[in-house]
Amino acid sequence: MPSDDSLVLQWMPVQGRPEQLMLLLHGAGDSAAGMAPLAEALRRAFPQAAVLAPDGFALFDGDSSGAVGGRQWFSLQGLDDGNRMQRVRQVLPKLAAWVRGAQQATGVGPAATALVGFSQGAICALELAQAEDGLAGRVLAFSGRYAVLPEQALQHTTLHFFHGAEDDVIAADHARAAMQRVAELQGDATIDIARGLGHELPAALVDCAIDRLRTHIPHRTWAAALGAVPGLNERLAERDHVERDAED
Template identity: 55%
Template sequence: MTDDIELLPAGRPEQLMVLLHGRGQDAAAMLPLARALRREFAHAALLLPQDLLPADGPAEDLVARVAAALPRLLRWVRDAQQRLGATPQSTALVGFGEGATMALEAASADDGIAGRVIAFGGGYAALPAQAPALTTLHFLHGEADALHPVAEARRTLEHLGVLHGDATLDIARGVGHEVHPALVDCAIHRLTHHIPHRTWREALGALPAAAAGGCRDDGVTD
């Protein structure tokens, strides 16, 4: 297992991205994604913490295990923001599998801790009673993901739509449970092109619902 990994810019970072690995992985597993993000966001600080996941246990106990692990993750993110001078709205929580679950649940437990959540192949431990008002949620899913079926991601998006959440879903055809390059491209597209609905609300006084679509606006990416 590795220690925490940090990829820092030369000067003060303009963004903070926290990459949370999946179950059975370590921080180094997120390095290919971190390098892809660094090419697009050269002035971002990319932090890859080691093992902020829930403790091992039965799947039916996931809600309780996530709740027990969340305080440590929230403290870790707040400490990193303070240390690097990063604002919550310039922070993105990026997770894979159970790392995605932790990122999503963190945004629910502390609304506004991050401006974006990027969830690769993962979902909530339990669907939220309300959507975060200050965080945009981007779900990236493989159509052939057997561990977290894409049908669950679609149901989650529908649920968030009912709650007037700001969320997107991109699905990669023929991709399983992995951080596939096609999904990485979708994540970068969302980070660089999606205007948060809270920004539209401020400008127009409207409240759009969550929207499904591919990163090329065609529902599914090849």
């Protein structure tokens, strides 16, 4: 669970029990409060959803620019491709326990749970889903990346990648590479790239995310409904591998 000096912001349905659970993970140097605009947009679109945003588990210890303040999931100090996965793995057990606690507290199961991450939060969401397939039914990764591209497809989690084409913090090519790898593994994923946007959470991509949540039918649902159809997964993967431009 978060440390004593962190907090969790909650947006609950006005009436009735939650039907969905959306867990928002902020970027490095931010806090739960930074996810409030996204939480409000999701709440308007899904009024019966419980939306929770925790603070990162540690105080932000700064980056190359010298910026400090806020929270983080793992340290950026000396971060590189050689140690990124190790740092992410260190936080995953604690994050998984928090997710399960939120599910128990709201009475919402894994299939109706969405992990929604921005930047460092998206990295954690993607790697948590990879480590514990089915802990959440959906992952929405904004301006994120895998620490290491996956070696196997998820069977119980759908991935949605959202990225600004001009992102100079985590390049959009990371989202494209992740989408390509998931498609090769015959996993279930979509991608939306917004032209003219950088490392941010713009309304255009939030609208895309809401549309994906409302309209995308997971491949596993198709398979269960239609039975074993030769070539079905390949055709569905080809359908969703088309890179859709978001309106900027």
